[in-house]
Amino acid sequence: MSKVQKANAVIIPTWVGEFREAWNFGCAGFMEAGKILVAQLDKDRSAAMAEIGRLGLTNQVVRRLERLGRGLLDERLLTACDGTAKCLETLPIATQKEALDNGIKVVVNGGQHLVVKPENMTRDQARQVFAYDHIRTEAEQRAWLETQKTIATRAKELTQATASPFEVVGSRLVVNKPQTFTRLQLLEILAGMG
8 A cells, every 4th residue: 555645635645746756857857958959959950960860869859859948839748749739839938838728719619619728629629720820819710610611512512513413323223413314315324234
């Protein structure tokens, strides 16, 4: 049985404190690594990148460490791997912090909105919320949603316009849209059915 600590009448297992301490130590290490990396990149970028390459770090990790070292990345995004993290990391640090701390308004049906934490967003919500260089306002999100409806409607119309008015499926004739056939057309269709 593990030791426990009491805090505000809540029992917290000892390992939670140990984990928190180790995590904070690791985050501080990432911050320091980012600062060291930036200092070396500013001195001689190609030499620093050659040395970093020998460590086996991915380009994404190096890029994030550099942004972290320059104060352009919230440390919570360093280890995030979801799609919203990629969208957030290009935004100003104040916007990153605001979104991570308070969530982002997401417009839903009927003009209402939900406040959703970035890590809980669906892929479609992220596409709706994030523009290339900013978080879309509610008005921009409504316009984006309308554009998506228009695109879907046009795609459906195009599919319907190009779809054959009928098709032969096995020994059945399936008529896809109102169609008039001449006797000769029906005979050709029947002959093709075998």
